[in-house]
Amino acid sequence: MKTQIELARQGIISSQMKTIAKDEGLKPGFICKKVAAGEIVIPINPGRKTQKTVGIGTGLRTKVNASIGTSSDIYDIDLEVRKARVIQEEKADTIMELSAGGNLDKVRRAVIDSVDLPVGNVPLYQAFHDTAKKYKNPNKLDPEFLFDLIEKQLEDGISFMAVHCGINQFSIERLRKQGYRYGGLVSKGGTFMVSWMEYNKKENPLYEQFDRVCRLMKKYDAVLSLGNGIRAGAIHDSHDRAQMAEMIINCELAELGREMGCQMMVEGPGHVPLDEIQGNIMLEKRMSGNAPYYVLGPLPCDIGAGYDHITAAIGAANSARYGADLICYITPAEHLALPNVEDVREGVRVTRLAVHIGDVAKYPDRREREKQVSLARRDMRWEDHMRLLMFPDKAKEIRASRVPENEKTCTMCGDFCAMERGFSLFENNIKGDKMSVCGLAN
Secondary structure, three states, X not given: OOOHHHHHHOOOOOHHHHHHHHHHOOOHHHHHHHHHHOOEEOOXXXXXXXXXXXXXXXXXXXXXXXXXXXXXXXXXXXXXXXXXXXXXXXXXXXXXXXXXXXXXXXXXXXXXXXXXXXXXXXXXXXXXXXXXXXXXXHHHOOHHHHHXXXXXHHHOOOOEEEEOOOOOHHHHHHHHHOOOOXXXXXXXXXXXXXXXXXXXXXXXXXXXXXXXXXXHHHHOOOEEEEOOOOOEOOHHHOOXXXXXXXXXXXXXXXHHHHHOOOOEEEEEEXXXXXXXXXXXXXXXXXXXXXXXXXXXXXXXXXXXXXXXXXXXXXXXXXXXXXXXXXXXXXXXXXXXXXXXXXXXXXXXXXXHHHHHHHHHHHOHHHOHHHHHHHXXXXXXXXXXXXXXXXXXXXXXXXXXXXXXXXXXXXXXXXXXXXXXXXXXXHHHHOOHHXXXXXXXXX
């Protein structure tokens, strides 16, 4: 079986490439060219019978990932399935199933069966979870078990994997020589791999046998997302030597993986102050040959717990603006607890809005919907206005809870409605594309 990148290099436009072109309003040839170059990836494990086709990369709408999963404290498969369905209902583009407690095979398969979005995961979670359960020590992980587990998860229908290949002895040494960190290590998979390497005095098998990882991913045409195991967990750690060492390695591996015919993404960057986001994305794009960038956060401050979905949305809007391709949502529970269903819903909504803001800046020619919603608001065409909004249900709920006397206005201004008065003054002067022609679908 040829991978999407191998097909594209032969000039073959796959059905998935055609679907992406139609969804994004682009030409199939453009999609094929970018897939061939490794600038667009398509997470589409052919082992899944029903799966939405999603393109991630250059020239495309910035996509949103939502992560769910059990923990050692809360194990409820039905809850994770409900979260997954809410994620799909709220129009996220991908899901990561990141369970770390209970029967991980069972919860993964239940989530995959409950949605048609591409599902990703982090294989190190189950590898260390199962090893700890068997030996009472996660550092006794057998690398052969890890590789077998990766294949088992791919057989289940996983379409993209965050695999921590970029952690090696060199990057760990940077942590030591810089005096560790303000925010410590925040990646579960990355930290446990560092622990394994220290305990066993061995190199990371995922780095050492990178070609083997790529062969497994190619077999299922899954996207290899190069995990950001040493990402910054505090803005004071942003772009320290350890983070940059891993980023350089991951960007190099992205190039090697593409040469092997494997679809590749790079992950980053964690907590990053606002003034460094543009530079971070520029570095990833430059060093990786424009590989799709899967951004975790970024959170531009560290004091927002309880509202970190807002903190991250600010970072996400800037990331989308400067070229990030896939943004992982943050929920209100971030840094505090396992998210519940409503946390998940709110996280997806806020992140979708954030990346749209970024895309409005990144693609100035794609602002027609913004124009039409403004015209509907100006003319007090409430039905058209609601239809064009990203979250019409919320808008309708708020308006219905405070009904105005004049149905054309709202209770914010009432008799002092600027829209109504302005329209009456200038109605006869409206011309050109300032005329109301509302034909966009929601």
